[in-house]
Amino acid sequence: MQELKVIGVENGSLLVASDDGAQYRVEVDETVQSRLRASMPDPGPLRRLAPREIQAQIRAGMTAEDVARVTGASLEYIKRFEGPVLAEREYVVESALNVPVHIAVETDPLASGATFGSVIRERLAEAGATGERWASWKEQGGGWIVKLTFTAAEIARDARWGFEPKKQSLQPLNQEAVQLSQQGELPRASSRACAPCPSTSARTPASIRAPSPSNPRATEAR
Numbered sequence: 001m002q003e004l005k006v007i008g009v010e011n012g013s014l015l016v017a018s019d020d021g022a023q024y025r026v027e028v029d030e031t032v033q034s035r036l037r038a039s040m041p042d043p044g045p046l047r048r049l050a051p052r053e054i055q056a057q058i059r060a061g062m063t064a065e066d067v068a069r070v071t072g073a074s075l076e077y078i079k080r081f082e083g084p085v086l087a088e089r090e091y092v093v094e095s096a097l098n099v100p101v102h103i104a105v106e107t108d109p110l111a112s113g114a115t116f117g118s119v120i121r122e123r124l125a126e127a128g129a130t131g132e133r134w135a136s137w138k139e140q141g142g143g144w145i146v147k148l149t150f151t152a153a154e155i156a157r158d159a160r161w162g163f164e165p166k167k168q169s170l171q172p173l174n175q176e177a178v179q180l181s182q183q184g185e186l187p188r189a190s191s192r193a194c195a196p197c198p199s200t201s202a203r204t205p206a207s208i209r210a211p212s213p214s215n216p217r218a219t220e221a222r
Contacts, residue, residue, distance in 0.1 A: 049073045051081045058085045061137030092136040096146045096163045096170060116170060120148070120180055127152045136163070146170070148180075 004016040004024065014026040026032070049071050057067045064082045068075040097117025124132055129152040136146050144163045151157065159176035163169070172178045 049077075054078055054081045055085045056140070058082050059088065059138050060140055061135075089136045092144050092163065092165060093134045093146060095165055095168075096136070096161070097134070099168050099170060123180055124150060124152075129157075131156075145173070148177075 002018055004018055006014050006016050014028055015023060016026055017023045054067055054071075054073075057070075058064065058081075062070075064075060064078045067073070068078050071078075097115060097120075099116040101114050101116050101119060121132070129150045131149070131151045133149045134146065135149075136144055138144050144165065146161045146163045148159045149157065150159075157176050158174070159180050160173040161177050161181075162171040162173055170181075172181050
């Protein structure tokens with residue numbers, strides 16, 4: 001039997017050629033298509049993505065559209081399971097913003113009622129920052145990350161903290177977060193992030209302090 005090679009497609013037909021250069025046209029009708037399908041091996045049933053797999057990826061910061069794109073699952077199916085995780089991520093942000101903190105200049109910390117969110121927002125206002133947006137996600141195999149994006153001096157900025165909800169503690173992870181967690185003005189020249197800040201040498205920033213034994217409810221914003 002002589003073997004023919006496909007050399008092109010034209011008007012719904014295959015153009016094929018033999019080794020000696022002779023060319024032929026093969027019309028691809030329904031009969032040819034059905035026989036080709038019958039000759040292909042059955043790939044078997046596709047594995048359906050489990051709800052907990054979908055939720056793990058959304059918890060890690062992906063959108064429903066992202067999950068649908070990388071897994072091949074339908075967007076409608078993905079959206080059936082995203083609601084509880086999106087609510088969880090919003091709750092983590094609110095929990096971080098409500099962490100009680102001590103301010104270095106306080107004369108009576110018990111009377112201030114300062115929280116991480118109120119302190120950060122006050123500093124954003126002092127800097128004339130706009131476009132405040134908060135987000136959170138959980139690193140796979142790690143802890144929660146709380147992210148703040150904003151614009152100051154016409155520069156888009158990105159501050160990130162590690163957050164431990166059970167301990168109610170926050171750890172700055174880049175330079176923007178360090179600046180916001182310390183007393184003084186926000187940096188004006190650069191929004192470039194630094195390497196993760198050491199947790200052993202600077203656990204308590206200059207202006208946000210750990211709680212005293214007399215006030216066990218307040219926690220440090222690292």
